[in-house]
Amino acid sequence: MAEDRLPLIYIVGGWHSGSTILSILLGTHSNIESIGELNAYERRLWTAKADSSKCACGEVFTDCNFWSGIRSDLGQRLGNPDIVINSSDQEAFCNNNTELFRQVLARSGKQVICDSSKAWLRLKRIAECDRLKPFIVYLVRDARAVGFSALRKGRRVGKPHANKYQYENAIKHWSYVQGIVSRGLANISASWLLIRYEDLLEDPKHWLSLILSSVGLEFESGQLDLTDIQSHQIEGNRLRHNRQMKLQIDNEYMAELSDEQWHIGTQLAQPFLSGFGYELGRERA
Numbered sequence: 579m580a581e582d583r584l585p586l587i588y589i590v591g592g593w594h595s596g597s598t599i600l601s602i603l604l605g606t607h608s609n610i611e612s613i614g615e616l617n618a619y620e621r622r623l624w625t626a627k628a629d630s631s632k633c634a635c636g637e638v639f640t641d642c643n644f645w646s647g648i649r650s651d652l653g654q655r656l657g658n659p660d661i662v663i664n665s666s667d668q669e670a671f672c673n674n675n676t677e678l679f680r681q682v683l684a685r686s687g688k689q690v691i692c693d694s695s696k697a698w699l700r701l702k703r704i705a706e707c708d709r710l711k712p713f714i715v716y717l718v719r720d721a722r723a724v725g726f727s728a729l730r731k732g733r734r735v736g737k738p739h740a741n742k743y744q745y746e747n748a749i750k751h752w753s754y755v756q757g758i759v760s761r762g763l764a765n766i767s768a769s770w771l772l773i774r775y776e777d778l779l780e781d782p783k784h785w786l787s788l789i790l791s792s793v794g795l796e797f798e799s800g801q802l803d804l805t806d807i808q809s810h811q812i813e814g815n816r817l818r819h820n821r822q823m824k825l826q827i828d829n830e831y832m833a834e835l836s837d838e839q840w841h842i843g844t845q846l847a848q849p850f851l852s853g854f855g856y857e858l859g860r861e862r863a
C-alpha cells in the first residue's frame with residue numbers, strides 16, 4: 579500500500595557535487611535523519627573497518643550509540659545485524675534496506691530518512707522496492723568546479739597523479755554520471771527535483787523548503803544554524819566530521835583554473851553544462 583511506504587529523500591549525482599552539505603542541511607530538520615551514504619553500510623559497519631572507521635559523531639562505529647543501537651535492534655529482529663544492503667538480489671535488497679530504514683526511523687524517532695549515497699543504480703533499486711517511497715534530489719555542480727575539487731583533493735591526499743584526481747578525468751566522469759542520471763530520471767516513477775549546488779548555497783531556505791514540502795515537512799528556521807551539528811552520517815565528504823560549518827560558495831576554481839583548463843573542461847562537459855544553465859564563459863571577479 580502506497581501509504582505504508584517508508585519516506586526517504588535520496589540525493590543522486592556525481593562526485594564533489596555538495597551532497598554532504600545538502601544532507602547536513604536536511605539532517606538539521608527535527609524530523610529528518612541524514613544517514614549519509616548508506617551504500618557503505620557493509621563496508622563500514624560490519625567488516626573489520628567498523629573498529630577503525632569513524633562515524634560523523636566522532637566515535638568509531640563500534641562505539642557510536644546510534645549505530646550500535648540500530649545494529650542491536652536489527653540483531654533482535656532478524657537474528658543478525660549483518661544484513662547485505664547492496665544485495666544483487668532485488669527482493670533481498672528491498673527487504674534489507676526496508677529493515678534498516680525502519681530501525682533508523684524507530685531509533686531516531688524521526689519521520690524521514692535522507693540517504694546521500696548518490697549512486698544511480700541504488701536509487702533505481704530503491705524506487706523499484708514497493709515498501710520505499712523516495713523523493714529524489716538530483717544535485718549538480720558546475721563541472722569545472724568538480725574538476726578543480728578533484729585536483730585539489732589529489733594534492734591534499736598526496737596523490738596528485740592518481741587517475742581519478744586528474745581534472746579531465748573528473749570532468750569526463752561528471753558527464754558520464756549526468757548522462758546516466760538524466761536518462762534514468764526520464765523513466766522513473768518517483769518524483770524528483772533538480773538543484774544546482776550553486777543555487778542551493780545562494781538561497782538555501784528556498785531550496786530546502788521545496789524539498790521538505792515534497793515529503794510533507796516544513797522548513798525550520800534553525801536549519802541554517804550549523805554551529806552545533808549532530809549527525810551519524812556514514813561516508814561522504816570530510817565536512818561531515820565538522821561540528822561547525824559556514825555556508826559559503828567556493829569559487830576558487832574561477833580564479834585558479836588556467837584558460838586552457840577552463841576551455842577543455844567546458845568542451846568536455848557540454849551539452850550538460852548548457853542544459854543546467856551554466857555560463858560557458860568565465861566571469862572573473
Ligand SMILES: [Zn+2]
Nearest residue numbers: 633635642810
Ligand atoms: Zn555516530
